Amino acid sequence: xxxxxxxxxxxxxxxxxxxxxxxxxxxxxxxxxxxxxxxxxxxxxxxxxxxxxxxxxxxxxxxxxxxxxxxxxxxxxxxxxxxxxxxxxxxxxxxxxxxxxxxxxxxxxxxxxxxxxxxxxxxxxxxxxxxxxxxxxxxxxxxxxxxxxxxxxxxxxxxxxxxxxxxxxxxxxxxxxxxxxxxxxxxxxxxxxxxxxxxxxxxxxxxxxxxxxxxxxxxxxxxxxxxxxxxxxxxxxxxxxxxxxxxxxxxxxxxxxxxxxxxxxxxxxxxxxxxxxxxxxxxxxxxxxxxxxxxxxxxxxxxxxxxxxxxxxxxxxxxxxxxxxxxxxxxxxxxxxxxxxxxxxxxxxxxxxxxxxxxxxxxxxxxxx
Amino acid sequence: xxxxxxxxxxxxxxxxxxxxxxxxxxxxxxxxxxxxxxxxxxxxxxxxxxxxxxxxxxxxxxxxxxxxxxxxxxxxxxxxxxxxxxxxxxxxxxxxxxxxxxxxxxxxxxxxxxxxxxxxxxxxxxxxxxxxxxxxxxxxxxxxxxxxxxxxxxxxxxxxxxxxxxxxxxxxxxxxxxxxxxxxxxxxxxxxxxxxxxxxxxxxxxxxxxxxxxxxxxxxxxxxxxxxxxxxxxxxxxxxxxxxxxxxxxxxxxxxxxxxxxxxxxxxxxxxxxxxxxxxxxxxxxxxxxxxxxxxxxxxxxxxxxxxxxxxxxxxxxxxxxxxxxxxxxxxxxxxxxxxxxxxxxxxxxxxxxxxxxxxxxxxxxx
Numbered sequence: 001x002x003x004x005x006x007x008x009x010x011x012x013x014x015x016x017x018x019x020x021x022x023x024x025x026x027x028x029x030x031x032x033x034x035x036x037x038x039x040x041x042x043x044x045x046x047x048x049x050x051x052x053x054x055x056x057x058x059x060x061x062x063x064x065x066x067x068x069x070x071x072x073x074x075x076x077x078x079x080x081x082x083x084x085x086x087x088x089x090x091x092x093x094x095x096x097x098x099x100x101x102x103x104x105x106x107x108x109x110x111x112x113x114x115x116x117x118x119x120x121x122x123x124x125x126x127x128x129x130x131x132x133x134x135x136x137x138x139x140x141x142x143x144x145x146x147x148x149x150x151x152x153x154x155x156x157x158x159x160x161x162x163x164x165x166x167x168x169x170x171x172x173x174x175x176x177x178x179x180x181x182x183x184x185x186x187x188x189x190x191x192x193x194x195x196x197x198x199x200x201x202x203x204x205x206x207x208x209x210x211x212x213x214x215x216x217x218x219x220x221x222x223x224x225x226x227x228x229x230x231x232x233x234x235x236x237x238x239x240x241x242x243x244x245x246x247x248x249x250x251x252x253x254x255x256x257x258x259x260x261x262x263x264x265x266x267x268x269x270x271x272x273x274x275x276x277x278x279x280x281x282x283x284x285x286x287x288x289x290x291x292x293x294x295x296x297x298x299x300x301x302x303x304x305x306x307x308x309x310x311x312x313x314x315x316x317x318x319x320x321x322x323x324x325x326x327x328x329x330x331x332x333x334x335x336x337x338x339x340x341x342x343x344x345x346x347x348x349x350x351x352x353x354x355x356x357x358x359x360x361x362x363x364x365x366x367x368x369x
Numbered sequence: 370x371x372x373x374x375x376x377x378x379x380x381x382x383x384x385x386x387x388x389x390x391x392x393x394x395x396x397x398x399x400x401x402x403x404x405x406x407x408x409x410x411x412x413x414x415x416x417x418x419x420x421x422x423x424x425x426x427x428x429x430x431x432x433x434x435x436x437x438x439x440x441x442x443x444x445x446x447x448x449x450x451x452x453x454x455x456x457x458x459x460x461x462x463x464x465x466x467x468x469x470x471x472x473x474x475x476x477x478x479x480x481x482x483x484x485x486x487x488x489x490x491x492x493x494x495x496x497x498x499x500x501x502x503x504x505x506x507x508x509x510x511x512x513x514x515x516x517x518x519x520x521x522x523x524x525x526x527x528x529x530x531x532x533x534x535x536x537x538x539x540x541x542x543x544x545x546x547x548x549x550x551x552x553x554x555x556x557x558x559x560x561x562x563x564x565x566x567x568x569x570x571x572x573x574x575x576x577x578x579x580x581x582x583x584x585x586x587x588x589x590x591x592x593x594x595x596x597x598x599x600x601x602x603x604x605x606x607x608x609x610x611x612x613x614x615x616x617x618x619x620x621x622x623x624x625x626x627x628x629x630x631x632x633x634x635x636x637x638x639x640x641x642x643x644x645x646x647x648x649x650x651x652x653x654x655x656x657x658x659x660x661x662x663x664x665x666x667x668x669x670x671x672x673x674x675x676x677x678x679x680x681x682x683x684x685x686x687x688x689x690x691x692x693x694x695x696x697x698x699x700x701x702x703x704x705x706x707x708x709x710x711x712x713x714x715x716x717x718x719x720x721x722x723x724x725x726x727x728x729x730x731x732x733x734x735x736x
Contacts, residue, residue, distance in 0.1 A: 021647070025655045036663065040681035041672050048675065090533060091705045093695065096675075116527050123532035124702045125543050127409050128673050133530040140528060157475065157510040158482050161499050163489035164456065174491045194651050201570075281570070281650040282563055283387045289559070289654070290395060298406045303671065305494050307462075308412040310405050327459065334490045337457045 004213060008221030015195065016225055026191070026229060030183045030237050037175040038245050045131050049077035051095035053086055056105035064143045068099070073135045090122050097121045097132045099140075165250075165335050176241040177329035178302030180234065181322040184260070185267045185296050187230045188223075190288040192271030196222055197284040200275075215364060223268045230264050250336025259332060259342065262349045263325040269356035270321070276363040296322040324348045370582065374590030382594065388560070396552045396602045400609040403548050404541045407671065411497040417444040417452040417461040426472035430509050434465065439501050449484075456488050463487045463498045475513065534619075534702045545616055546697035547670050549606035550632070550690060554661060557599040557633050561640030562657040564591060565732075566647045578734045588729045592637055599633035600626075619704030627707075628696045631717045635689045638724035645731040664688040669695070689720045 016023060050068055054061050069076040077095055080086050086098050100118040109115040119136050123129035166173045199205040208218050238256075241247040249256070270292070278284035297303060299313060300322035306314055317323045328345035331337045382388050416434060420427050435442035443461055446452040455461040466484035474481035485502050489495025535542050568574045577587065603626075610616040618625060640657060647653035667677065667685035674685060685691055692713040699705035707714070 019649065019652060021652045022649075022655050025659050029659060032659075032663070036666050040677050040684075041666050045673060045676050091699065091703045092709050093699060114527070116529055118529050118531060120531045120533050122703075123535035123538055124698050125673065126532075126535060126538035126540050129532055129535070130538065133532075137528050137530070156480060156514075157506055158480060159503055159506050160482060160484050161503070162484065162486040163495055163499070164486050166489040166492060166495065169489060169492040169496060171492050173489075190654075191651070194654075198649075198651075282385075282567060285563065285650060285654045286387060286391060286559070289658070290391070290555075294399075298403065301491075304406055304408060305411060305491065307415075308408060308410055313402065313406055330490050331457070331459065335457060335488075341458045 001217070005217050005221060008213070008217060009224045012195070012221055012225045016229070022191075026187060027232070027236070029186070030179060030233050031240060033179050033183070034172075034176070034237065034240050034245070037179065038172050045128055045135075046072060047075050048073060048096040048128075048132060049094060050074040050136075051078035051080055051086065051089060051098040052076065053080040053083065053098060053100045055103045056101040058106045060106050060109065060144075060147060061101045063147070064101075064140055065099075067143050068136065068139055071135070071139055073132075086120065090120075093122075095122070096128065097136060099136060170245075170247070172241065172245045172247050173334050174330075175302065176237065176245070176247050177326045177333060178300070180237050180260070180329060181263070181300060181326040182293070182296055182302060183233050183237065184230050184264055184325075185270070185322055186293060187233060188226050188264055188267030189271035189274065189292055190285070191229075192223055192226050192268055193274035193278065193284045193288055194281055195226075196272070196275035197278050197281050200279070201281055219272065219364070223272070226268065226271075227264060230267075231260075234260050247334070248336075249333055251332035252339070255339045255342075256329070256332050259325070259328055259346060259349075262346060262353065263321065266321045266325075266349050266353045266356065269353050269360060273356050273360040273363075276360050295320055299323065300326050302326060321349060321352055324352075371586055371590055371593075374582070374586070375593050378590060378594040382598075391560075392556065392598055392602065393605070395556065396605045397609060399552050400545070400548060400606055401613060403551075404544050404614070407544055407548065408540055409493060409671075410540055411494050411501075412439050414440050414463055414494070414498040414501060415443045415461045416440050416463045416465060416502075417446055417455050418442065419446050419449050419452050419464065419466045421469040422467050422471040424472040426475065426513070427467045430467065430506070433505050433509055434502065437501060437505060440498075453486075456486075461488075462494065463502065465502060476517065541614055542616060542702060543698065545610050545614055546618075546701040547694045549603060549610070550694050550697055551665060551670060552606065553599055553602055553629065553633065554636050554665065554690060556602050557595050557637045558640045558661055559654070559657055560598070561591060561595055561637045562644045562647075562653045563640075563650060565641060565644035566650055566653040569648060570650060584729050584732050584734070588641060588725070588732060591641055592634060592725070592728075595637040596630070596633050599629065599637070603629045616701065618701045620700035620706065624707050624710070625697065625700050628693060628710075628714070628717065631714075631721055632689060632693045635717060635720040635724050638721065638728045639689075641728040642724065642731050645728065645733075664690050667691070689717060692717050 052065050054065065065076065068074050074097075078089055078098075080089070080098070086100075089095055090098075098120045100120065102116065102118075105115050105117070117140055119133050121129040121133050163169060196205075199208065209215065238249070242249055271288070274284055274288055274292075278287055295316070299306065299309075299317040300320050301317075302322070306317050306323065309317070324345045328342040328349075331342050332339070382392075418431055418434070420431065431442070434440055440463075444452070444455060446455070449464065449466050452461065452464045452466075456464065464484075464486045466486070468482055468484070471481050471483065483506060485499055485506075487495040487498045532538055565574075568577065582590075607622070607625075639660070643656045643660070644653050647656060663684075667681060668674070668688045668690035669685070670690070674682065674691060677685060696705075696710055696713050699710060
């Protein structure tokens with residue numbers, strides 16, 4: 001029986017290896033994703049184009065503008081002479097923020113000790129706008145303080161801020177567990193389901209089922225190669241994140257692997273389940289793509305913060321295996337906590353695996369009759 | 370001949386059980402759910418407080434913290450370490466430790482300390498949480514100062530922010546137009562990518578290859594149905610935006626349609642190219658997924674385009690999505706006119722020419 005299983009596994013591997021394109025993409029995908037998230041995509045705001053409408057034109061305002069231009073956040077892009085130009089410039093997306101000093105800015109400041117500065121931000125993107133306004137405000141306030149134009153109070157509370165587990169605020173600490181959760185479910189669920197449905201669509205499944213091979217062997221042989229491929233992906237992700245991006249592995253490597261293997265099982269059983277429901281490859285692909293991968297990306301906490309979502313989405317996210325895996329992996333890998341803190345996540349994943357396997361085995365048998 | 374081919378495509382699509390549902394229901398559901406999910410607003414920061422001082426001041430501060438809408442007070446703990454274990458078991462996101470003598474130091478030494486620790490594995494969440502707390506603490510400190518120093522010096526410079534185009538800082542106003550582009554990309558990208566390869570897997574391709582159908586006609590017969598489907602999808606998008614979110618474009622809706630016609634031709638063409646090269650569904654799907662993921666992530670949909678390093682901006686500028694998202698946001702939020710969007714128009718038109726020519730050339734009748 002073992003021999004039979006091995007020869008079936010060999011057949012599956014041949015299927016996979018002969019498809020060079022898919023193979024290359026599957027092996028390269030985690031690396032490309034890591035590089036994109038690590039080096040290209042960033043929520044940090046740097047080098048925003050700033051426009052200036054300076055009607056005051058004196059030493060103080062010039063000094064502030066110089067400081068803004070010098071800071072790493074801004075580069076001076078436009079000098080306007082009237083309000084009309086500002087509006088037009090925003091509509092062409094030439095600048096992200098504009099600072100306006102009116103005619104008597106310095107005069108008011110010197111004589112009345114009171115003056116206004118206006119910051120106009122392109123608030124199409126609210127978060128960026130908020131951040132830009134706070135950067136400009138800080139730079140302006142700091143310049144005025146240095147010029148001694150603002151009163152000081154003596155009383156203060158000194159807050160000390162500790163950024164636990166990620167003092168340098170590297171985004172890679174957050175997305176590496178996310179990429180793991182995503183790639184593993186992609187490889188296991190999507191590829192397994194398609195490879196089974198393909199046999200159905202081409203009619204070769206019938207041949208396999210009437211052969212003396214037991215169905216369980218066929219299924220084991222189907223999932224074994226994807227188990228191995230996803231394990232290779234896991235190792236790639238860990239290696240790239242540790243050696244290239246400097247993401248720490250603070251917890252025990254043993255439990256990281258145990259957790260991943262549980263998760264791989266869940267994903268494989270999910271793939272099996274899809275393959276019993278879907279009749280064509282097209283359906284299997286679209287089903288796993290739209291119903292599995294999109295939510296895995298959006299509702300798992302990989303890109304967006306689940307706690308900030310409305311309740312209904314939080315409830316849906318509880319059914320995403322990726323959500324539990326990513327949360328546990330963050331704890332184990334980045335926070336380096338003891339395994340007892342992730343028992344709940346592991347339990348949920350095991351439960352999901354049991355449910356999926358039971359349902360799909362039941363459905364699989366039915367189809368045999 | 371083209372008419373018959375298009376009729377064939379539509380029959381194939383509508384005889385499928387799953388495809389019509391994707392075309393009509395997916396954009397609807399996605400556009401209702403996604404804007405709530407794709408959100409960088411940080412809410413519900415769970416706070417654990419360690420109050421070692423237990424005075425009027427410390428209680429006043431705690432009241433203010435728990436009154437904030439973005440912060441939820443979840444626990445009061447006697448020691449810092451017991452609060453830390455809440456973070457480890459993911460029951461809290463932030464700890465505020467009020468030291469003994471918080472009130473006394475403030476009054477006698479004009480200065481007191483406080484510790485704010487946040488779980489920063491997720492950098493945005495950690496820093497935003499800390500920022501909320503710091504703002505409250507600094508307000509609290511100012512108020513207490515004015516209580517102690519009866520007359521505070523007034524004056525100085527007042528900085529007035531003006532949030533142009535989105536005064537209420539509504540994140541959905543920013544995301545909904547761009548998410549329409551993403552949904553359009555998924556439908557008009559993946560379906561064509563799976564289309565020609567489907568003909569290959571079913572064996573229809575051989576039959577089509579022996580007919581006198583020319584290459585451009587064949588590709589056109591594949592493009593036009595998605596053109597129509599894409600127009601339906603984007604119209605569903607407009608309706609959902611209008612009636613669910615109350616978002617109406619400031620600019621001209623016909624300009625949006627003009628750009629979506631061009632965009633669909635480009636993205637469907639890309640799908641057809643991959644479909645021409647692929648020989649199985651799986652290959653087509655994975656290649657398309659690979660490219661669409663890169664195109665979406667580098668288009669400025671979720672993160673600002675200008676904060677990417679310059680090499681990434683160069684790659685990103687080859688993404689048709691980047692320009693269409695810019696156009697959508699500019700028309701929806703800022704009311705940009707066609708004249709102001711001419712650069713994007715020319716670039717997108719050249720994408721269409723290059724991609725669709727490639728799609729025609731990459732279709733080979735000989736195998």
